[in-house]
Amino acid sequence: MPIRWPAEAIWEQVAPLLPGFTVEVLPQLDSTNSELMRRARTGLVEPTLLVAEQQTAGRGRLGRAWQSQAGASLTFSLGLPLAPADWSGLSLAVGCSIAESLDPAVQLKWPNDLWVRDHKLGGILVETASFGAGDPRRHAVVGVGLNVALRPSEGLSTPAAALQELDPTADVASTLLRVALPLVQALQAFESFGFAPFQARFMARDALRDRPVALSDGTVGTAHGVGETGSLLVHTAAGMQAVSSSEVSVRPAVLRP
Ligand code: BTN
Numbered sequence: 001m002p003i004r005w006p007a008e009a010i011w012e013q014v015a016p017l018l019p020g021f022t023v024e025v026l027p028q029l030d031s032t033n034s035e036l037m038r039r040a041r042t043g044l045v046e047p048t049l050l051v052a053e054q055q056t057a058g059r060g061r062l063g064r065a066w067q068s069q070a071g072a073s074l075t076f077s078l079g080l081p082l083a084p085a086d087w088s089g090l091s092l093a094v095g096c097s098i099a100e101s102l103d104p105a106v107q108l109k110w111p112n113d114l115w116v117r118d119h120k121l122g123g124i125l126v127e128t129a130s131f132g133a134g135d136p137r138r139h140a141v142v143g144v145g146l147n148v149a150l151r152p153s154e155g156l157s158t159p160a161a162a163l164q165e166l167d168p169t170a171d172v173a174s175t176l177l178r179v180a181l182p183l184v185q186a187l188q189a190f191e192s193f194g195f196a197p198f199q200a201r202f203m204a205r206d207a208l209r210d211r212p213v214a215l216s217d218g219t220v221g222t223a224h225g226v227g228e229t230g231s232l233l234v235h236t237a238a239g240m241q242a243v244s245s246s247e248v249s250v251r252p253a254v255l256r257p
Contacts, residue, residue, distance in 0.1 A: 032077035072149035089195025089230025097186035107207035116161035122146035
């Protein structure tokens with residue numbers, strides 16, 4: 001069955017906020033982020049929501065691959081010019097917006113994973129391209145991958161979470177319609193006000209809060225929410241550390257008695 005994408009409805013909602021906005025749905029692409037970044041490098045920087053029904057080379061953070069399945073996964077990128085005074089926390093703000101659009105049970109695992117009951121529901125990959133020397137704007141490409149349908153063979157014991165566990169009626173098209181406009185609004189709020197208005201929103205859904213965590217550099221401690229620029233606050237043996245490096249990955253650790 002072909003997917004009936006709500007391209008027109010999204011365009012009608014978003015175009016008044018983003019002049020020149022287009023929605024494009026392609027049956028297959030290597031990666032929606034890669035495609036928008038390629039376009040940006042050739043000067044194509046009109047605000048675009050690019051959806052791929054199937055990605056053949058989806059990318060995640062830290063150079064990882066992002067696997068997805070046509071019909072079961074929503075994979076899209078939104079490319080638009082942005083000029084915030086401070087870029088810190090952008091991907092966390094995106095996470096807040098997506099989680100809030102989906103379900104109260106969706107949590108955020110710093111820096112930008114969406115979790116349900118400690119299982120990964122989705123991820124966010126933000127990349128930017130320069131507009132040229134002297135231009136304060138950058139072309140931001142905000143990529144979102146969400147597991148929507150349960151894969152039949154895996155049932156509820158799947159190691160990844162799926163939105164249908166929370167809402168059995170969810171599908172990729174209706175999910176895109178739910179998240180698109182709030183995402184644009186969140187990006188515009190971030191451009192004007194930075195991460196500050198998102199700090200409490202992030203904390204309300206913080207999956208790591210007050211939990212023991214281990215950083216990929218070997219540091220262990222207890223997570224204490226995020227600071228006003230989105231850094232993860234970790235109480236370690238050496239005191240409180242603000243972890244801001246996107247190159248650091250964090251996982252909940254098991255408490256030893
Ligand atoms: C992560 O969890 O590491 C981030 C995953 C981001 C995946 C999305 S799917 C749409 C867009 N295109 C990509 O190649 N990646 C992002």
